[in-house]
Amino acid sequence: MEPTVHSVFESQTGTWQYVVACPESKAAAIIDPVLDLDLGQLRITTSSADQLLDVVTKHGYTVVRLLETHAHADHLTAAAYLQRRLLQSQGSKVPICTGHDIRKVQATFGPRYRVPQAELDNAFDHLFQDDEVFNIGNLKAAVLHLPGHTPDHSGYQIGSNVFAGDSIFNPDVGSARCDFPCGDASVLYQSMQRLLSLPAHYKLYTGHDYPPADSGREPMPCVTVAEQLERNKHVKEGTKKDDFINWRRDRDSGLKEPRLLHPALQVNIRGGHIPPSLDDSKGRTFLMMPISLSY
Known part of the structure; x- marks a missing residue:
């Protein structure tokens, strides 16, 4: 059985969010939901996540999993917000899930941002083992460990669809940076070769899309394995490993850090749970920001 896939694009961070549903049972999973952070206004809002809830309501789905592909460095996850909203509407707690190597990312960034260990320990409800199989209604889903962009990165194979996160991008974008810790x-x-070894008709759904300015195309959520093998500008068929490594390292050495890096990591290693307020009369929370001193 193939899932019903709803692809919802968040344009500010170029992120694809997905609602993936069993057509028989109406059970669904939400993959990589986004909280909207406006740095200029220092405000977090939920319009992107609410779009996902609208899809769920419109189609009568029951959400059974909130899935993260990895600890994103370019947007805040809305997983914890959705968990609270779904508890109100469905009456049960929907587990927030990610790969078990999130512990490596938490160990790196938890001390850096002074996140209490208890908040890290309780951030996620389930940590997948590599190749773990789980159900979304009558659908079977398999966890694919796809590290490289980050050490914790997972994809989710559901029918002939793989929700690959940032482990591969659309052919004219290519691949994701690899210069984060680990x-x-x-x-x-x-990891990309693992994806490209899948049957040619399988669809690879990406975590982001950044259409090149000269492409004239709109953001698209997926292409087939065959299309990636034919056209991916970084790893198309015949690309040598050493050539990819050398190009990727050279490219990464000139990249700036993501605009939302620090707030994103502080929230995402907590599974989307916002740090508690520090007795602020305006109901605000506080996130750390590293500042370099030049004097």
Whole structure:
């Protein structure tokens, strides 16, 4: 059985969010939901996540999993917000899930941002093991460990569809950076080859899309394995591993850090749970921001 896939694009961070549903049981999973952070206004809102809830309500779905592909560095996850909203509407707690190597990312960034260990321990409701199988209604889903962009990165194979996060991008975009802690271009190449070894008709759904300015196309959520093998500008068929590694490392050395890096990581290693307010009369929370001193 193939799932029903609803693709919802968040344009500010170029992020694809997905509602993936069993057509028989109406059970659904939400993959990589986004909270909207306006740095200029210092305000977090929920319009993107609410769009996902609208899809769920419109189609009569019951959400059974909130799935993260990895600890994103370019947007805040809305998983915890959706969990609260779904508890109100469905009457049961929907588990927030990600790959078990999130512990490596938490160990790196938790101390850096002074996140209490208890908040890290309780951030996620289930940590998938590599190749773990789970159900979304009558659908079977399999967890694919796809490290390289980050060490914790997972994809989710559901029918002939793989929700690959940032482990591969659309052909004219290519691949994701590997310069975060424990990122590795060699490892990413292997993860991409794992995806490209799947049957040619399988669809690879990406976590982001950044259409090149000269492409004239709209953001698209997926292409087939065959299209990736034919056209992916970084790893099309015949691309040598060393060539990819050298190009990726050279490219990454000139990249700036993501605009939302610090707030994103502080929230995402907590599974989307916002740090508690520090007795602020305006009901605000506080996130750390590293500042370099030049004097």
